Amino acid sequence: MEKNDIINFKALEKELQAALAADEKYKRENAAKLRAVEQRVPSYEEFRGIVLASHLKPLERKDKMGGKRTVLWNCHSTPGRTFQDVATQIFQALSSSALLCQPSPPAGMSLAHTTMFLWTWVSLQAFEIVEKENIFQSTPCPAFLMFDNAAYLADMSFELPCHCKPEEVLSVVWYYQKQLGSSHTKVLTDFDGRLLTEASHVRVGSDMLVRFSIRMFSLLVFRAQPEDSGLYFCGTRNGDYFYAYDVDIQSNDGMVATFKDEGQEPFADEHHGSLHVFTTFWEWTPCDRCGVRGEQWRIGLCYLKSPNLSPRYQKTVPDVVSCGSHAVPRKLRTMAQYHLPELQIQSCLVPCEKTQIQEGMPAIYSYMSKVGSKPWIPQVPIQFHQQSLGHGLIISCPGARPEHAVAWDKDHEQLYRRQYLIGVNRSMRVFIDHGNQLHIRFTQMSDRGIYYCWRQGVRIAGFRLGVKSEGHYPASLLDPETRSAVVLTLLAYLLIVVVFVIIQLCRCCCYCCGCCPNISL
Template identity: 50%
Template sequence: MKIISIVAFLSFLSMSFNYEIAEEESVFEKMVCPAFLVFENVAYLADMTFELPCNCKPEEVNSVVWYFQKDLGHNETRVLTDFNGTKIIDSSDIKTGSDIMNRFAIRMFSLIIFQSQVEDSGHYICGSAKGDFFYGYDIDVQPSEGAHLAFIDIDQKPLSDMETATYKIFSSFWAWGKCDRCDIRGEQTRIGLCYFKSQYLFTRYRTPMPHVVSCGSAAIPRRFRGILNVRKTEVVVRSCYEPCPKTPSPLEGKHSIFEVVSALEEKQLNLAVPIQYYSHPLGYPLTLMCPGTRPEHSVAWDKSTFQLYRSQYMAGVNKSMRVFIDHGNHLRFKYIEHDDKGIYYCWQQGKKVAGFRLSISYRSKRARKFSDPETQFAFKTVLTSYIFITAIFIVLHLLKCVRYFFKIPHN
């Protein structure tokens, strides 16, 4: 790895990271770093937040530096540090699609990547500013877009395994998520990531099972990479039912006047969760995000008393859907219509947590941009119509020419 220049630049940094926790020190005392740096293969789904612990380091090292390299042996190496040995950020301030340098934190020697993206796949190395390497990861972030959907209730099945004499491609499924609603019919989801089994893997990578790595791992020889492009991440959905937990009633005489008034107001307005008010212009896209949720959470959406089940509204069920739930559990509108106004509720881990009262507004006239969804729709419609009319024109003239040149003269 050609990171000597970067290491030389950082060699003057002797960062003091004074965390004196006996438990952490005892762990590092027991775990010995490998003499030859190997990489532990770990797979995640896009948009997830994950943590990479520095599983071993010398006891005298009080701070670590994390390095990122897309492919081993390449010149480009990124140093993930703020030169103090730690970087604390608020995950709620992170924008989707932002660079990895704005989405990481170092806490207690561990590297945390927020809202991971497919581009974050690569090699992560825990080391020191002097160029000593302690532990390595081979991270594979698999895309959620275009995932294969299977709904158990209508007898749809996951993808079949692909197996030959030299390799096997299959999906490794996580455990079923929590039922996303209570006291009414809910849904559970299960994520399946792509894995590859072969005897021809590179030995520098530590695999979760013998001869098995995730499909995006660098341990797979290049000659097998092409066949992996056709395999997709899988999402399996099934119905479920779970009763809502009963809250214990307070003892008699323990009610305060404020609690009684709040309960009466809540019952009168039929509101069980806090409501946010949204005013959105007609014809423009909108994305609603359930507060405090992560992609691995079980999230459901309702419009008033109408349930938006994934079997009908999940991204990928129908390409022409205007309203759908994406794989990050967001409720998305390609463009807002009059009928979209109303109250939308979101559930998190089987509990209704928030509501959004959506009203429709009218935006003043402005210059259209090509990036506007309605502009792109109009452009595609006009272009498709033009191509269709041109094709009919050409076909008619070709038929006329054929008839002219091959016409048999009358005697």
């Protein structure tokens, strides 16, 4: 046997220990990354600090100052080790003290068994497949910038993660374009994520520049509108792009509702040659009430399938994208524009969860009821509002979003969507819109009462509405009724002017031709 064929057991053992240390280091740091994401750390510096300190162990009672220390508190660090040494690969940074943390082979293992084990491990190392996950690079990054298609309903909030971002990039900038290659580009940045926007502070109809936030490199857009449809790019201030999205916000105007209990079926699929237009439904919401008959629904968005789509847009299903996607040619998009989003509703009945009986003030009230009349105790927080007679009112459920299961009650009467959903009756004065808001047009005295709000099957709040008829209500152009009155007045005046001009033109023509009798007005 030649010298080159002799097995170097020390080198094999050292390589085995290094591989075990590298695998342990990966598992430890990956667990630290997932733990940091669950804790929602506010900055990337804290996130990285948690990952780099994942090898530290807490002190125990037996660890005393000056005592004999048999276990290293920080077995992955050595004196004189710098930050760059920690960040390098384990095979370059591994030192002798790190190897002390690994268990040594049992003394009883024979040399033959050790040799066989090391030789088998080296042979199988070439066939080893290790599935490792990186939270920043879990999505494969194409060499050419692609667009990931995503569809939402209007008034919803959505989040776009920044995939393919290198770990050395500490801040990102989002860009928005209405059309690919457009000269008008919006730069969406909130000072490296230090300015946070809450959904409860966003007003309906406000500009997108005040309805977004960047958290952990992800873009959050609140109360999205159809005008927000377009292309979103994640990149840096220097114009380097990592990932892009093709976002389609479908309008809820004209949204069709079908009631499953009445035997109504959703829209049938449309076929125009190779174009297939259909509706994709989300999951059913939970029952919006408990203890009484409630309702649950699911939202359906418009999708189409065609082989003539642009190959630059990624599809979850081959040749399938949302109807408003930029991957759809203009001709095909025109053919699918009449396929509107749908809302399917059905009845449900679930029991309420048992809650513990509260003690304290209710107990005092119960005792006081033996002496006199028992005072009224609200079960949920009640907000009082005074509304002028004849003016409109919109009530929103606290913390509710369009995708939540929200229900409304007036005193002891349930306001079911079967009768109060917008669009069921054109002459509705009280209705619920697709954003789960309760509308009262031209408030009347009969509208007085307590309106309870249910969210995800739990009654969470109440609004006590009072209607007043006295007092002068100041007119303002911000009032919808005032704007409607002004518009109707101007339209009527314009119509009178047009009719007057047409009559004068006709008289002038008749006078010139001499074919009209002399009619004195």
